[in-house]
Every structure is written in structure tokens, then in C-alpha cells.
Amino acid sequence: MREASAGIGTPEPKLVKVPQHVAIIMDGNGRWAQARGLPRAAGHRAGTENLRRILPAAVDFGIDMLTIYAFSTENWERPAPEVNVLLGLLERVLDSEVAELHKNGVRIRHIGREQGLAPRLVDKIRAAEVLTQHNTRLALNVAFNYGGRAEIVDAVRQIVAEGIPPAQIDEETISHRLYTRELPDPDLIIRTAGEMRLSNYLIWQAAYAEYYSTPTYWPDFDRQELYKALLAYQQRQRRYGRLSPETS
Numbered sequence: 001m002r003e004a005s006a007g008i009g010t011p012e013p014k015l016v017k018v019p020q021h022v023a024i025i026m027d028g029n030g031r032w033a034q035a036r037g038l039p040r041a042a043g044h045r046a047g048t049e050n051l052r053r054i055l056p057a058a059v060d061f062g063i064d065m066l067t068i069y070a071f072s073t074e075n076w077e078r079p080a081p082e083v084n085v086l087l088g089l090l091e092r093v094l095d096s097e098v099a100e101l102h103k104n105g106v107r108i109r110h111i112g113r114e115q116g117l118a119p120r121l122v123d124k125i126r127a128a129e130v131l132t133q134h135n136t137r138l139a140l141n142v143a144f145n146y147g148g149r150a151e152i153v154d155a156v157r158q159i160v161a162e163g164i165p166p167a168q169i170d171e172e173t174i175s176h177r178l179y180t181r182e183l184p185d186p187d188l189i190i191r192t193a194g195e196m197r198l199s200n201y202l203i204w205q206a207a208y209a210e211y212y213s214t215p216t217y218w219p220d221f222d223r224q225e226l227y228k229a230l231l232a233y234q235q236r237q238r239r240y241g242r243l244s245p246e247t248s
Helices: 029-035 040-061 073-077 080-096 098-103 119-132 148-161 171-175 223-234
Strands: 021-025 065-072 106-111 138-146 188-191 210-213
Touching: 029 040, 040 065, 040 080, 040 138, 040 223, 065 073, 065 080, 073 080, 080 098, 080 119, 098 106, 098 119, 106 119, 138 148, 148 171, 188 223, 210 223
Parallel strands: 021 065, 021 188, 065 138, 106 138, 188 210
Antiparallel strands: none
């Protein structure tokens, strides 16, 4: 764990236990827009822009890896215009932001299915991964066209295709065939907009993650809100199903 402070000039206590891997369910974009009399698309654009604040804040606080839930396999069921907005936002980010992210030492990795995405979009995702693959300042995993159950189904299909005998299948066998293979499980999952569920997000990997929910909509989730989540995390005692050392 790293030590981190809340930033120059802030009165908050220093963070002494910072999670290595933070996953975020970026919820509330549509409600944020509707509360302001704006179309839902405006909320999605504001949510995308908010990453400009959160990524440097994550680095400042000492977070090594950030995984963001950008588009779920269930999101295809939303109205076509909204789906097109979300797909367009990802492509716009890939066109306009990857070079800057690369310059700032961010490594980009896509987790999710490529099936269903336009070949042009897949090519841009792969190009971003190749360009940034050696960066080490912050690992950014983008869960796009992602579903936790779909991920497990794909892993099982791969195990069957490889002909692995049932008696040889264990947790490691499955973990190494998930989209997140070779990545650490999340230590903390943050959900904005007040909901209290995982929504099919990292359901295998989140087995022992700490969970933090805030009523703040994602476009308003700023550096200070991230600090609050990290402060709550350092007050948790992670036992992984075991008793705490002081329990007799």
C-alpha cells in the first residue's frame, strides 16, 4: 500500500492505506442531465469529461490501477440513439485523448467482448492498447461491451475448447481465462448515484472487494469525492472470510 495525501492546502488526514486497484461504476449520467433539463446525451458527455479530473487524482492518491464500467452488455437494450451516443463517445475519446494519455504514462486495456463492435472501433481499441502497453504510471482498464456473466461464460467455453478435464479445473483455471487475466482483483469498488448493486460488474473478481456507494452523480464525482471513498476504504478491515487477528 502507498501513502497519499488529499492534496496541497486540504485539511483532510493523510491516507495511509490506498487500494492498489479501484473499480468504478460510473452511474447517474442520465439523471444528472435530466436534473438540469438537458438530454441524457449531455450527461454522458459530461461523464466522459469527468475522467479528466479523476485520472490525475487517482495518480496523485497513489492508485496503481483504475477500472471503469463504460458500457455493459445490457446497455445494448437501451434506445438506439443513446447507444449510438455511447459508442460515439468511446470512438471520440480514442481519437482525441489516447495520445495525451500515452504522454502521461497511462496504459489502456479493454476488457469485454469485441463481438458486436464495429471493426473500425475494434481497430482503434487495439491500437490504443499497443501504443500504451509499456506505460506504468496508471493502468486504465475500460470495461466496454462488458458483462460479468458473459465473461464467465466465455472463460468456461475456452476451458471446454482446450479440453481441460473437470477434475483439473479450479479457481485459478477460471481466473486465467477471464478478460482480466494477469490483473489483480479490485480492492475497492465505487458506485456513484446511490445504487447498492454490482450490476453484473466484475462479479468473479469482486468476491472480496470493499464496496462504497455515494449519492453523487458521476459527472459531479470529483477529486474530493474520490478522497472520501479512499478515506472510507482505509477504515475498513479486510478479513477475506477469516477472523481478524484480535478476535480470540
